[in-house]
Amino acid sequence: MMQLENVTKKYIAHKALRQCSVTFESGRITGLICENGSGKTTMLKLLSGLLRPTKGKVLVGGQQVNRRVSDKVAYLTDQDYFYPFFTIEELIRYYQTQFIDFDQQKALEIAACMKLDIKRKIKHLSKGNRGRVKMMVTLARNAPYIVLDEPFSGLDPMVRKAIITGMIQFVDLGRQTLIISTHELKEVEPILDDVVLLKHGTVIAQSCVEQIREKHGIDTVEWMEKYMIQLK
Numbered sequence: 001m002m003q004l005e006n007v008t009k010k011y012i013a014h015k016a017l018r019q020c021s022v023t024f025e026s027g028r029i030t031g032l033i034c035e036n037g038s039g040k041t042t043m044l045k046l047l048s049g050l051l052r053p054t055k056g057k058v059l060v061g062g063q064q065v066n067r068r069v070s071d072k073v074a075y076l077t078d079q080d081y082f083y084p085f086f087t088i089e090e091l092i093r094y095y096q097t098q099f100i101d102f103d104q105q106k107a108l109e110i111a112a113c114m115k116l117d118i119k120r121k122i123k124h125l126s127k128g129n130r131g132r133v134k135m136m137v138t139l140a141r142n143a144p145y146i147v148l149d150e151p152f153s154g155l156d157p158m159v160r161k162a163i164i165t166g167m168i169q170f171v172d173l174g175r176q177t178l179i180i181s182t183h184e185l186k187e188v189e190p191i192l193d194d195v196v197l198l199k200h201g202t203v204i205a206q207s208c209v210e211q212i213r214e215k216h217g218i219d220t221v222e223w224m225e226k227y228m229i230q231l232k
Contacts, residue, residue, distance in 0.1 A: 001026045002047050002145060002177065007056035009042050016042040018201040019056070027173050029191055032181040033224055034198035040181045041078065043198065044149050047179070048075035060145060071100075074141040076134050078150040084123035088116055088133055095137050106170065107140035113166045127154035132163070139170045146171065148180045152188075161187055189220045197227055 002024040009017040016039040024030050024047075034040045045051040046058045049069035058065040060072060082091060092107045111118050114132040122130065131154045138146065151167075152160050164184075168191050171178055182188050185195075189209065197205040205227050212223045 001059075001061070002179070003057075003059040004043065004046065004053075005057040005059070007046065007053045007058060009039070009046065009051065010054040016201055017046075017053075020198075020201070020203050022196055022203045022206060024177060024179055024196075025194065026177050027175075028193040029168075029171075029173070029178045029180065030194040030196060031185065031188055031192045031220075032179060032196050032198060033183075033185055034181070035228075038198045039201040040198055041149055042201075044075070044147050044179070044181060047145075048073045048147055050075070072143055073145045073147055074099075074138045074143040076138040076146075076148040076151055078153060080130060082122045082130070082133065085121065087119055087121050088136075089118040091122065091133065091137065092118070092140075095140070099141055099143075101142040102137075103140050103142055106142075107136055110136040110139055110167075110170055113170075114163060128156055128159075131155055135163075135167060139167060142172075142175075144176055146176055146178045148178070150181055150183070152182055152184050160184065164188055164191060185224060186221050192220070195220055195224070197224060199228070 004020045004022050007017055007020045008015060032040050042051065046053055047060065049065045049067045060069050088111060092104055095102045096104050114136060116129065116132055116136065122133065135151050138148065155163060164187060180188060192209050194208050196203060209220055212220055216223060
């Protein structure tokens with residue numbers, strides 16, 4: 001599992017996270033839901049070993065996180081970071097040299113599923129297709145933990161649902177844990193097992209999606225709106 005124990009992350013005078021404690025259970029898909037500026041990217045970077053907490057502990061698989069956790073965590077950032085002169089095919093070969101758990105055949109299958117032309121250069125791709133490429137190389141890693149920061153940003157709403165449904169076939173929940181931060185809760189809800197709400201750097205709620213439906217008789221979107229209204 002992945003855990004934050006009383007984690008505070010401070011940037012000079014600004015606290016991005018405030019005494020956050022949360023557990024992401026193994027073998028489940030968790031949606032991290034929040035407004036912009038609530039600290040979700042900071043949280044995901046902490047889990048991926050790209051940042052260190054100011055206070056508290058960040059644990060992955062029971063071990064305190066450092067930069068070497070990249071061997072276990074496949075992280076999709078919300079930023080563009082590829083060499084623009086690469087073709088998609090060249091990028092796949094490059095990833096094969098960088099990550100021992102990278103599955104080239106799986107990457108090609110994901111590319112086909114997402115309708116990507118692997119002969120095209122990255123600099124010629126639209127924002128939406130660059131997003132698909134990021135998702136492709138991240139999901140092609142057979143890492144035990146997959147962390148996706150706004151993976152659907154820039155995708156056409158007409159194809160977003162198909163991409164969300166299609167990506168799940170490439171995640172092995174018998175061996176992998178998936179965390180997705182997104183604003184598209186309504187569209188991603190059908191694939192979620194759990195949801196975590198983050199506001200102003202604090203975890204305000206966490207629940208199993210099935211329990212929300214059974215206990216409250218509402219969907220996850222209504223449940224989230226209820227909590228957000230209470231805190232205004």
